[in-house]
Amino acid sequence: MAETRRKPGPRRALTEREIVDAALALLDAGGAEAASIRRIAAAVGVAPNAVYTYFPDKAAVERALVERILEDVQAPAEGDWRPAVEALAIGLRSRLVAHPGAVPLMLGGPMDGPHALRLGELLLDLLAASGLDAASAARASYTLMVYVLGAAALEVADGPPGPLPPEAERIAARHAALGEVPAQAFPRTAAATGVMATWVGTEQFLWGLRRVLDGLEAAAK
Amino acid sequence: MAETRRKPGPRRALTEREIVDAALALLDAGGAEAASIRRIAAAVGVAPNAVYTYFPDKAAVERALVERILEDVQAPAEGDWRPAVEALAIGLRSRLVAHPGAVPLMLGGPMDGPHALRLGELLLDLLAASGLDAASAARASYTLMVYVLGAAALEVADGPPGPLPPEAERIAARHAALGEVPAQAFPRTAAATGVMATWVGTEQFLWGLRRVLDGLEAAAK
DNA sequence: GGGTAACTCTGCACGGCGTACAAGATTGGA
DNA sequence: TCCAATCTTGTACGCCGTGCAGAGTTACCC
Numbered sequence: 001m002a003e004t005r006r007k008p009g010p011r012r013a014l015t016e017r018e019i020v021d022a023a024l025a026l027l028d029a030g031g032a033e034a035a036s037i038r039r040i041a042a043a044v045g046v047a048p049n050a051v052y053t054y055f056p057d058k059a060a061v062e063r064a065l066v067e068r069i070l071e072d073v074q075a076p077a078e079g080d081w082r083p084a085v086e087a088l089a090i091g092l093r094s095r096l097v098a099h100p101g102a103v104p105l106m107l108g109g110p111m112d113g114p115h116a117l118r119l120g121e122l123l124l125d126l127l128a129a130s131g132l133d134a135a136s137a138a139r140a141s142y143t144l145m146v147y148v149l150g151a152a153a154l155e156v157a158d159g160p161p162g163p164l165p166p167e168a169e170r171i172a173a174r175h176a177a178l179g180e181v182p183a184q185a186f187p188r189t190a191a192a193t194g195v196m197a198t199w200v201g202t203e204q205f206l207w208g209l210r211r212v213l214d215g216l217e218a219a220a221k
Numbered sequence: 222m223a224e225t226r227r228k229p230g231p232r233r234a235l236t237e238r239e240i241v242d243a244a245l246a247l248l249d250a251g252g253a254e255a256a257s258i259r260r261i262a263a264a265v266g267v268a269p270n271a272v273y274t275y276f277p278d279k280a281a282v283e284r285a286l287v288e289r290i291l292e293d294v295q296a297p298a299e300g301d302w303r304p305a306v307e308a309l310a311i312g313l314r315s316r317l318v319a320h321p322g323a324v325p326l327m328l329g330g331p332m333d334g335p336h337a338l339r340l341g342e343l344l345l346d347l348l349a350a351s352g353l354d355a356a357s358a359a360r361a362s363y364t365l366m367v368y369v370l371g372a373a374a375l376e377v378a379d380g381p382p383g384p385l386p387p388e389a390e391r392i393a394a395r396h397a398a399l400g401e402v403p404a405q406a407f408p409r410t411a412a413a414t415g416v417m418a419t420w421v422g423t424e425q426f427l428w429g430l431r432r433v434l435d436g437l438e439a440a441a442k
Numbered sequence: 443g444g445g446t447a448a449c450t451c452t453g454c455a456c457g458g459c460g461t462a463c464a465a466g467a468t469t470g471g472a
Numbered sequence: 473t474c475c476a477a478t479c480t481t482g483t484a485c486g487c488c489g490t491g492c493a494g495a496g497t498t499a500c501c502c
Contacts, residue, residue, distance in 0.1 A: 009478020010468035037460060047481050049461065058460065107374045108325060136428075142375075143429030147364075150371020153328045154363075208364030215436030230449025231497040258489060268452050270490065279489065449498075459488070468479075 014044055016054050020064045027065065027101040035101065037061070062105045063113060069095055069102050070115035075122055081130040082213060088123060089148050089209055096152035103156045107149060120145070131220035140216045147212050151205050235265055237275050241285045248286065248322040256322065258282070283326045284334060290316055290323050291336035296343055302351040303434060309344060310369050310430055317373035324377045328370060341366070352441035361437045368433050372426050 022043040027035040037058055041048040055061045073095050076087035096103050123144060127137040243264040248256040258279055262269040276282045294316050297308035317324050344365060348358040 006470070007478070008468090008470045008476065010480080012479070033459095036458080038458075048459095049463095049482090050480055052461070053479060104325065104329060107328060107378055109378060111378070139425060139428045140432070142425055143368075143432060146371040146375055146429060147368060147433075150367040150374065153371065153374060154367055157328055157330060157332070204360060204363055207360045208367060211361070211364060211436035211440055212368075212433055213436070214439050215432035215434070218435050218439065219432055227499070228448065229446095229497085229499040231451080233450070254488095257487080259487080269488095270453095270492095271451055273490070274450060443502100445500105445502085447498100447500085450496085452493105452495080454492085454494105456491085457489100460486100462485080463483085464481105465483105466479105466481080469477085470475100471477100472473100472475080 012053070013046060013050075014054065016064065018044055019051060019054055019061065020068045023061055023065055024068060024099065024102075028099055031101050032104065035065075059109065063109065065102060066106050066109075066111065067113040067115050069099055069106075070113070070119060073115070073119060076126075081126045082217065085123065085126050085130075085144065085213065086209065088119070088126065089144060090206075092119065092148050093152055093205060096149075097155055100156040103149075103152050107153055127216075130217070132216070136219060140219070143216070144212065147209065151208065155201070155205075233274070234267060234271075235275065237285065239265055240272060240275055240282065241289045244282055244286055245289060245320065245323070249320055252322050253325065256286075280330065284330065286323060287327050287330075287332065288334040288336050290320055290327075291334070291340060294336070294340060297347075302347050303438065306344065306347050306351075306365065306434065307430065309340070309347070310365060311427075313340065313369050314373055314426060317370075318376055321377040324370075324373050328374055348437075351438070353437070357440060361440070364437070365433065368430065372429065376422070376426075 019040060023035050023040045026039055026043060037051050038048045040061070041051050051061070055064065070092075073088075073092050076084040076091070078084070096106070120141065124137060124141045127140045127144075128134065130137065130140075132140055240261060244256050244261045247260055247264060258272050259269045261282070262272050272282070276285065291313075294309075294313050297305040297312070299305070317327070341362065345358060345362045348361045348365075349355065351358065351361075353361055
C-alpha cells in the first residue's frame with residue numbers, strides 16, 4: 001500500500017490537535033463568539049487563513065471540537081446494564097456541562113465522528129443486555145441520547161453570566177461549590193418549565209434519567 | 222392609569238409582528254443564516270437599522286421568533302392526564318419540526334416568554350393531576366420538556382439539505398409524504414446513536430415519549 | 443397657527459467575520 | 473541542482489450586527 005513517506009514542502013507549524021485545543025480554550029473562556037477562526041489562529045500564532053491548511057472550513061473545526069470533547073467520556077465499568085447506562089449518561093453530561101459553549105455545536109450538526117459512534121455503540125451494547133429486543137434497544141439508545149443531550153442543552157441555554165436574581169445567585173454558588181456546573185450554566189430556563197431553580201442541575205438530571213430508565217426497564221420486563 | 226395616547230413622531234411603517242413573520246419565512250426558506258437583520262429588513266422594505274426601532278438587538282428578534290412559534294401550539298382537550306400530555310408533546314414537536322431553523326434558537330436562550338410560560342404551566346397542571354406530588358410534577362415537567370426539545374433538536378440537527386445516500390433519500394421521501402417532517406430535517410444523526418434511520422421521526426418520538434411517560438406514571442403509582 | 447419636542451427612518455461607517463486567491467518561502471526527491 | 477509539492481502570508485471581497493448624525497414627520501402646548 002501507499003507508505004507514509006513525507007511529502008515535499010515545509011513542515012507544518014501546527015497540528016490539528018493544537019488548533020482544536022486552542023479553540024476549546026477560547027470557547028470555554030469566551031463562549032461561542034470567542035471561538036472564531038481569526039481568534040483561534042491568533043491564539044496559535046498564525047495568520048487566519050493558515051487554519052485552512054488543517055481544516056476545510058469552520059464547520060470542520062467545530063466537528064473536531066465535538067469529537068475532542070466526546071473523546072474523554074469514559075466507558076463505564078462492567079456490571080449490570082442499568083448502573084452502567086446511568087454512569088455513561090452521567091459521564092457524558094459532565095463533559096457537556098464542563099464545556100457549555102460546545103453543546104450548541106453538538107446539537108447543531110450530525111454526530112457521526114468516531115467517538116460519537118463509539119459511545120453510540122457502547123450504549124447500544126449495554127441496552128442489548130437489558131432484555132430489550134434489538135429494535136427496542138436501538139430505540140432506547142436514541143431515547144437516552146435525546147434525554148442526555150436535551151438536558152445538557154437546557155442547562156446551558158442561559159448563555160453568558162449576567163445579573164441573576166438573589167435566589168439564583170445562591171443556587172449558582174451551590175452548583176459552583178459542587179464543582180460540577182460552571183456558574184454561567186445556571187438555568188434560568190427552569191423557571192419557564194415550571195421546575196423550581198433549586199432542583200435543576202445534577203439532582204434534576206438524575207431524577208429524570210431514572211424515570212426514563214424505569215420506562216425502558218418496564219419495556220424490557 | 223396612563224392612557225395610550227399616541228406619542229409624537231411619524232407613524233410606524235411596520236409592526237413587530239410583520240418583522241417576525243418575515244424573519245420566520247426567511248428562516249424556513251433559507252435556514253439560520255438567511256434570517257439576518259439585513260435580509261429581514263430588505264424583506265419588509267426598510268433599511269437594516271430601521272429594525273432597531275422595533276427590537277433592541279438581534280437576540281430580541283430571535284426571542285420573538287420563538288414566541289411566535291410557541292404561540293400556535295394548541296392546548297390539548299380535557300381528559301385523562303396521560304393522553305393530554307401526549308397530545309401536548311406531539312403538538313409542540315410538530316411546531317418545532319415544522320420550523321427546523323428555529324430549534325437552535327429555542328435551545329440557545331432562556332425560554333421565558335409568555336407562551337413558553339403558558340405551555341410550562343399547562344404541562345405542570347396536567348402532571349399535577351397525575352398523582353405525582355407537587356415536587357415530582359415539577360421535575361416531571363422539566364423532564365418532558367427535555368425530551369421534547371431534545372428530540373426536536375436531534376431530528377433537526379442535520380442542517381440544510383444536501384446529497385443524501387440512497388437509503389436516506391427513500392426515508393426522506395417517506396417523511397415528506399407523511400407531511401410532517403420537511404425533507405431537510407432527515408436525521409443522519411440517527412446513525413451515530415445506533416438507531417436505524419427508518420425508525421426516526423414520529424414513530425421514534427412516540428416510542429421514547431411513551432417510555433418516559435411509563436416511568437413518570439410508575440413514579441405516580 | 444407656530445414652535446417645540448418626540449419619534450422614525452436613512453445614509454454612512456466601523457470593526458469583525460469566514461474564506462478565496464496569488465505570491466513567496468520551504469522542503470524532499472529526481 | 474532543479475522541480476514540484478507544500479505551507480504560510482498579504483490582500484481582498486462580501487457579509488454581518490449595529491452605532492451615530494441628520495432629515496423628515498407628527499402631536500401637543502402656547
